[in-house]
Amino acid sequence: MARWGMVINLNKCIGCYTCMLACKQEHYLPPNMFWARVLVGELGKYPAVRKQEYPVLCNHCKDAACVSVCPTGATTKREDGIVMIDYDKCVGCRYCVMACPYQQRTFYGDDKKEYFPGQGFTEWEVLGRKLYPLEKGTVVKCTFCVERVDEGQKKGLKPGMDREATPACVIACPAKARYFGDLDDPASEVSRLVSERKASQLSPEFNTNPSIYYIAR
Amino acid sequence: MKPYEWMVKCTPQTEWIVKRGVLLWLAFFFIELGAGAYFVGSFFGSLVSMSIGWVVCGVLGGGLHLLYLGRPLRFFRMFAKPKTSWISRGMIFVTSFMILGFFNIVLRFFSVSVNVLSWLVIVLAFLVVIYGGFAMCCINGIPLWNTALLPILYVVSGLWGGAGITVGVAVATGSAQILIGVEEWIHLLLISFIILLFTYLLSISYGSIAAKTSVSEIVKGKGWHVFWVVVVIIGIGVPVGMMMANTQSAPAAILYITLLCELLGDLGMRYLILKFGFYNPLIPTNT
Numbered sequence: 480m481a482r483w484g485m486v487i488n489l490n491k492c493i494g495c496y497t498c499m500l501a502c503k504q505e506h507y508l509p510p511n512m513f514w515a516r517v518l519v520g521e522l523g524k525y526p527a528v529r530k531q532e533y534p535v536l537c538n539h540c541k542d543a544a545c546v547s548v549c550p551t552g553a554t555t556k557r558e559d560g561i562v563m564i565d566y567d568k569c570v571g572c573r574y575c576v577m578a579c580p581y582q583q584r585t586f587y588g589d590d591k592k593e594y595f596p597g598q599g600f601t602e603w604e605v606l607g608r609k610l611y612p613l614e615k616g617t618v619v620k621c622t623f624c625v626e627r628v629d630e631g632q633k634k635g636l637k638p639g640m641d642r643e644a645t646p647a648c649v650i651a652c653p654a655k656a657r658y659f660g661d662l663d664d665p666a667s668e669v670s671r672l673v674s675e676r677k678a679s680q681l682s683p684e685f686n687t688n689p690s691i692y693y694i695a696r
Numbered sequence: 697m698k699p700y701e702w703m704v705k706c707t708p709q710t711e712w713i714v715k716r717g718v719l720l721w722l723a724f725f726f727i728e729l730g731a732g733a734y735f736v737g738s739f740f741g742s743l744v745s746m747s748i749g750w751v752v753c754g755v756l757g758g759g760l761h762l763l764y765l766g767r768p769l770r771f772f773r774m775f776a777k778p779k780t781s782w783i784s785r786g787m788i789f790v791t792s793f794m795i796l797g798f799f800n801i802v803l804r805f806f807s808v809s810v811n812v813l814s815w816l817v818i819v820l821a822f823l824v825v826i827y828g829g830f831a832m833c834c835i836n837g838i839p840l841w842n843t844a845l846l847p848i849l850y851v852v853s854g855l856w857g858g859a860g861i862t863v864g865v866a867v868a869t870g871s872a873q874i875l876i877g878v879e880e881w882i883h884l885l886l887i888s889f890i891i892l893l894f895t896y897l898l899s900i901s902y903g904s905i906a907a908k909t910s911v912s913e914i915v916k917g918k919g920w921h922v923f924w925v926v927v928v929i930i931g932i933g934v935p936v937g938m939m940m941a942n943t944q945s946a947p948a949a950i951l952y953i954t955l956l957c958e959l960l961g962d963l964g965m966r967y968l969i970l971k972f973g974f975y976n977p978l979i980p981t982n983t
Contacts, residue, residue, distance in 0.1 A: 503943065516702075518702075518703055518704050518978060518979050519700060520704050520977075520979045520980065520981030521981055522980065522981060531979060531980070531981070533978065533979040535703070535978060544835075544836070544837075546780075547780040547781065548780070548782070548783070548834070548835075549776055549777065549781060550773075550774040550775075550776065550777055550781040550783040550784035551770070551773035551776050551784075552773075552776045552777050553773075553778070556912075561961055568770070568773055569766070569767065569770075570765050570766065570768070570771060570773055570774060571766015571767050571769045572764075572765055572766075572774070573711040573712070573766070573782055574781070574783050574831070576711050577709060577711060577712060577835050577837075578834075578835050578837070579837065580836060580837030580975065581703075581974075581978060582703055582707065582837070582975055582978075586711060586764065586766065587766075588716070588766060592706050605903050614767075615766070616765075616767040617766055617767065617958070618764025663814045665922075681978060681979075682978060683974070685837065686836075
């Protein structure tokens with residue numbers, strides 16, 4: 480069974496926020512909710528200051544803190560490594576939101592927020608509620624575009640190689656800074672990048688063993 | 697905090713204190729206070745204190761906790777994972793405490809004492825007091841919470857508040873014997889609370905950048921007025937003054953005011969710990 484993971488090359492990332500927007504568009508996310516973000520920090524001292532962009536998203540950790548703290552079993556880890564939330568079981572206690580040291584989970588508390596307040600929902604928002612209904616009062620997060628991955632695999636496509644089976648943020652990146660694939664397959668591109676380019680995890684001191692690796696400068 | 701500073705600088709948690717999170721702050725307070733009152737009342741045979749503790753813990757605290765949930769009608773699902781989840785364990789402890797505690801109170805009302813049941817409920821009351829602290833201390837993303845001292849601090853403050861309620865009940869019912877006995881507990885718990893609180897803050901201040909930020913905000917930042925006025929002067933100073941004045945013969949009003957000050961101090965401390973729990977920045981930066 481594959482263990483899906485991602486490698487993000489920070490040398491290539493240009494901080495364009497396309498991944499953020501692609502994710503938002505793919506899942507029809509409501510206002511002020513982001514499942515992928517780009518953090519921008521500053522390193523160095525004047526005059527040798529440089530920007531550091533860090534695209535972040537749910538790390539789908541191997542030892543996910545959110546899975547162990549969930550009191551209802553709504554948050555589970557699939558065999559392929561994707562951490563999923565069962566919206567029918569979630570009670571909205573937000574313990575997982577607190578427990579995630581990467582803060583990549585969001586509580587969906589207000590289903591009446593409009594992109595254009597006072598003007599009703601746009602057609603896009605209405606469509607989103609039909610295609611990707613989120614349940615009010617539950618916690619939501621990045622799913623590695625699991626519907627794309629699963630559907631693609633059913634069609635015999637390879638996630639990470641074929642666009643239809645790959646997460647939206649990966650295929651949208653104009654700089655091709657993101658790679659998706661099977662971390663347990665030594666021949667996959669992600670495994671090769673992790674070992675050859677010495678990719679590292681974000682904040683490994685949390686001991687959650689994230690499935691997202693970064694190739695730093 | 698500006699949106700571009702989120703997780704680039706130390707980021708405060710918001711789910712458990714902001715807006716609807718206030719309900720959870722109060723829920724933890726009432727649950728532990730009520731269980732503490734039941735615990736102390738059990739040792740001194742104060743049925744009224746036990747009853748008040750039961751109501752405060754289950755009805756007030758439990759009710760507020762359920763109101764906080766995004767989908768409260770699904771609360772029964774929270775019993776599913778006691779193996780790994782402290783919230784699940786807490787639900788089991790609180791529910792068991794409520795059921796068995798009720799029976800214990802009823803039996804005692806009819807002067808029927810079942811030792812096994814009494815001791816079981818005392819143990820459950822202690823577990824109810826302590827589970828909130830453990831639920832928070834296992835969150836390793838927030839250094840202010842991720843310390844072994846937090847559950848102990850919460851236990852001492854819960855029992856201290858509970859003992860205060862028992863004193864209030866003893867004064868109201870004229871039970872001098874209970875009053876004398878509980879006052880000794882209160883003095884011990886007060887001293888323990890003071891030592892623990894300052895040890896906790898001092899030890900946290902030697903930690904990571906988020907830990908230092910938390911303590912700094914509490915002691916001299918945005919939380920300084922709550923810390924120094926509500927927790928130190930009102931919550932600790934007034935009870936210490938009463939302790940030193942040796943006030944067994946003080947008017948009831950003075951004792952009630954002291955109790956109120958204790959509870960305010962406890963509430964203020966819990967507010968600060970929730971409000972100023974910061975996450976470490978995610979990415980390396982200059983700040």
